[in-house]
Amino acid sequence: MTDALLKPIVTADNLSRDYDVGGGMFSKPQTLSAVAGASFSVLPGKTLAIVGESGCGKSTLARLVTMIETPTGGTLSIGGRAVTPSDWSSLRSVVQIVFQNPYGSLNLRHRVGYIIEEPLIINRPDMPKAERVARVREIMQLVGMRPEHYDRYPHMFSGGQRQRIAIARALVLEPKLLVLDEPVSALDLSIQSQILNLLIDLQERLDLAYLFISHDLSVVRHVADDVIVMYLGRAVESGSKEEVFSNPRHPYTKALLSATPKADPRGTSTRIRLQGELPSPLNIPPGCPFAERCWKVQDKCRAERPALDGDHHKAACFFPEGAAEASAPVASAPVA
Amino acid sequence: MSDPTPLLRIRNLSVDFTTSSGLFRAVDGIDLDVASGELLAIVGESGSGKSVSMLAVMGLLPWTAKITADEITFDGTDLRNLSGPARRRLIGRDMAMIFQEPMSSLNPCFTIGFQLKEALRQHLGLNARDRHARAIELLEMVGMPDPERRLKAFPFQLSGGMNQRVMIAMAIACRPRLLIADEPTTALDVTIQAQILDLLTGLQNDTGMTLILITHDMGVVAETAERVCVQYAGQKVEDQPVIDLFDHPYHPYTAALLAALPERATERRLPTIPGTVPGAFDRPTGCLFSPRCRFADDTCRGTQPPVQPPALGRARCHYPIGATTPQKVTQ
Ligand SMILES: Nc1ncnc2c1ncn2[C@@H]1O[C@H](COP(=O)(O)OP(=O)(O)OP(=O)(O)O)[C@@H](O)[C@H]1O
Ligand SMILES: Nc1ncnc2c1ncn2[C@@H]1O[C@H](COP(=O)(O)OP(=O)(O)OP(=O)(O)O)[C@@H](O)[C@H]1O
Ligand SMILES: [Mg+2]
Ligand SMILES: [Mg+2]
Numbered sequence: 183m184t185d186a187l188l189k190p191i192v193t194a195d196n197l198s199r200d201y202d203v204g205g206g207m208f209s210k211p212q213t214l215s216a217v218a219g220a221s222f223s224v225l226p227g228k229t230l231a232i233v234g235e236s237g238c239g240k241s242t243l244a245r246l247v248t249m250i251e252t253p254t255g256g257t258l259s260i261g262g263r264a265v266t267p268s269d270w271s272s273l274r275s276v277v278q279i280v281f282q283n284p285y286g287s288l289n290l291r292h293r294v295g296y297i298i299e300e301p302l303i304i305n306r307p308d309m310p311k312a313e314r315v316a317r318v319r320e321i322m323q324l325v326g327m328r329p330e331h332y333d334r335y336p337h338m339f340s341g342g343q344r345q346r347i348a349i350a351r352a353l354v355l356e357p358k359l360l361v362l363d364e365p366v367s368a369l370d371l372s373i374q375s376q377i378l379n380l381l382i383d384l385q386e387r388l389d390l391a392y393l394f395i396s397h398d399l400s401v402v403r404h405v406a407d408d409v410i411v412m413y414l415g416r417a418v419e420s421g422s423k424e425e426v427f428s429n430p431r432h433p434y435t436k437a438l439l440s441a442t443p444k445a446d447p448r449g450t451s452t453r454i455r456l457q458g459e460l461p462s463p464l465n466i467p468p469g470c471p472f473a474e475r476c477w478k479v480q481d482k483c484r485a486e487r488p489a490l491d492g493d494h495h496k497a498a499c500f501f502p503e504g505a506a507e508a509s510a511p512v513a514s515a516p517v518a
Numbered sequence: 519m520s521d522p523t524p525l526l527r528i529r530n531l532s533v534d535f536t537t538s539s540g541l542f543r544a545v546d547g548i549d550l551d552v553a554s555g556e557l558l559a560i561v562g563e564s565g566s567g568k569s570v571s572m573l574a575v576m577g578l579l580p581w582t583a584k585i586t587a588d589e590i591t592f593d594g595t596d597l598r599n600l601s602g603p604a605r606r607r608l609i610g611r612d613m614a615m616i617f618q619e620p621m622s623s624l625n626p627c628f629t630i631g632f633q634l635k636e637a638l639r640q641h642l643g644l645n646a647r648d649r650h651a652r653a654i655e656l657l658e659m660v661g662m663p664d665p666e667r668r669l670k671a672f673p674f675q676l677s678g679g680m681n682q683r684v685m686i687a688m689a690i691a692c693r694p695r696l697l698i699a700d701e702p703t704t705a706l707d708v709t710i711q712a713q714i715l716d717l718l719t720g721l722q723n724d725t726g727m728t729l730i731l732i733t734h735d736m737g738v739v740a741e742t743a744e745r746v747c748v749q750y751a752g753q754k755v756e757d758q759p760v761i762d763l764f765d766h767p768y769h770p771y772t773a774a775l776l777a778a779l780p781e782r783a784t785e786r787r788l789p790t791i792p793g794t795v796p797g798a799f800d801r802p803t804g805c806l807f808s809p810r811c812r813f814a815d816d817t818c819r820g821t822q823p824p825v826q827p828p829a830l831g832r833a834r835c836h837y838p839i840g841a842t843t844p845q846k847v848t849q
Contacts, residue, residue: 404781
């Protein structure tokens with residue numbers, strides 16, 4: 183079966199989330215656009231990665247897709263149907279989330295067995311207790327935990343083990359999409375590989391779809407099928423992993439890839455030096471959000487916001503990399 | 519390393535913490551020479567004693583820590599029994615450290631300008647105008663936008679990444695001869711990280727500053743370090759020039775660590791290291807890595823391994839990888 187015949191599990195269309203911030207006694211509230219117009223779909227058995235630097239809106243997007251927060255614009259569709267908050271409880275089992283911090287996200291006062299069972303108690307109250315327990319034990323085995331762990335408390339486990347508990351808890355409702363918000367960032371390298379292997383295994387066995395959020399491009403390169411690069415709440419590039427990594431079109435993507443250290447001491451570094459800072463999310467300039475740091479910025483970039491353009495491999499840039507640059511008056515990247 | 523008088527010399531450094539359940543050994547018999555002008559990286563799992571060993575050198579551990587060492591010298595000065603005033607003259611000026619948690623080392627009650635200038639006043643005795651100019655210069659060096667205005671900011675008014683850069687500015691304020699940077703870029707985005715690493719390696723190149731970089735990021739190690747020490751469960755298990763370490767790790771732990779890097783993966787499934795680091799209660803009698811090592815035999819489980827010669831990466835291992843014959847040292 184080709185991808186074209188698969189039906190997406192989740193589709194986001196122009197999904198947005200604004201926050202009202204500030205607004206103390208003497209200042210008027212401002213609007214912070216944490217996610218602005220995100221569109222994508224996730225297919226069964228596939229991994230869509232969201233990458234970008236701190237504050238670009240990755241976790242906000244995760245909360246929208248997991249129906250923890252209502253979008254302020256756009257639509258989220260599950261199984262082809264647009265979702266409203268009244269559907270949330272019935273759809274909860276389709277999309278589940280695993281958070282970054284394996285310490286903070288588990289209730290330390292409960293035993294492991296109960297932590298994993300809890301979503302069933304809440305969402306499947308009609309399921310007999312014996313069946314719930316059997317399901318929990320089955321899931322524990324699936325994520326590589328031992329039966330005797332059932333009665334232990336989370337504090338008795340290492341970071342990697344706790345992340346297994348979190349994954350088990352997310353899987354117990356048999357979701358079709360797992361949102362993974364920096365699932366391995368807090369883990370040591372040797373544990374990271376165990377968890378990545380587990381995720382790869384589970385995906386193959388259960389045909390799970392992943393929305394995989396990470397700032398670590400070497401991890402994304404290993405697990406993703408498709409990639410979206412975000413900058414200040416907006417997608418600036420999207421495409422298949424191969425397209426985005428081998429042939430980045432947005433200058434920001436190119437800079438991000440070049441700045442990621444490679445574990446090869448013989449490699450020659452060709453880092454692109456960016457000028458300037460990320461603008462404040464409360465004060466995003468009117469044109470391209472990357473304009474202030476871009477080495478080929480033109481007047482047009484400051485005046486007008488480029489749309490995310492292209493067939494499958496899309497970029498939001500008036501002067502994308504790899505385009506016929508001869509006619510455009512652009513500089514080349516300031517490489518060190 | 520061939521340098522006859524290293525800038526920093528450590529012999530048999532151990533640190534034990536008094537805890538409610540007894541003594542806990544966080545650092546276990548570390549030997550280390552760092553030559554003047556060198557850029558050394560220390561890597562290892564979380565909890566392997568990277569921070570504690572360097573805090574011990576700086577004399578910055580709490581009283582619950584019991585430090586023992588046969589030698590800790592900085593440029594010939596014995597750091598173990600230094601008087602208070604002598605230590606204060608050295609620490610913060612000739613030896614400086616960037617701490618892993620930037621917020622814990624900035625005072626929330628004072629502006630960053632005040633804190634920077636105070637460091638300059640104490641150690642360099644500059645006048646007010648020079649202090650102001652130098653403070654701005656330092657913030658520019660660490661890539662802080664709008665430095666003049668930022669001097670008036672309190673730490674809580676800046677992002678985590680900006681505070682981290684203030685910490686770096688404070689650490690390099692007095693042009694230290696030795697800078698210990700403990701995960702200096704973990705809270706930073708990669709584009710800013712690149713800028714900070716350039717700054718630190720630039721200082722090392724231009725001023726001959728010695729840099730010890732603690733990090734868990736093997737990419738950062740590969741791109742910046744000259745030499746690498748690998749720590750495991752409080753011990754140094756390997757010590758090699760960076761290229762040699764990536765080409766030919768001798769300790770099975772180092773080899774397993776490098777194999778676990780996603781970018782070195784040849785298949786979809788990554789190589790893993792089974793099990794976890796030993797804790798206070800399951801510390802093995804022999805090699806500390808033996809419960810997780812696929813080459814371990816009864817010798818490894820029963821006897822502590824020797825430290826191999828430099829040609830074998832100073833591996834703390836009975837059977838360094840690729841050594842032609844088992845390198846058993848019988849004393
Ligand atoms: N509840 C909220 N109220 C106000 N602003 C918020 C809220 N949640 C997020 N933001 C802001 O929205 C923007 C995006 O935040 P988000 O946490 O989604 O970023 P992120 O990409 O996950 O960053 P990181 O990599 O640091 O986790 C940030 O500027 C953040 O400060
Ligand atoms: N004040 C303390 N009291 C008791 N134990 C401590 C104290 N400080 C550190 N430890 C323990 O000493 C060991 C070594 O800690 P250290 O902070 O040096 O690890 P690290 O290698 O720097 O790890 P990370 O990569 O997480 O920073 C750990 O097991 C830690 O829990
Ligand atoms: Mg986040
Ligand atoms: Mg540390």
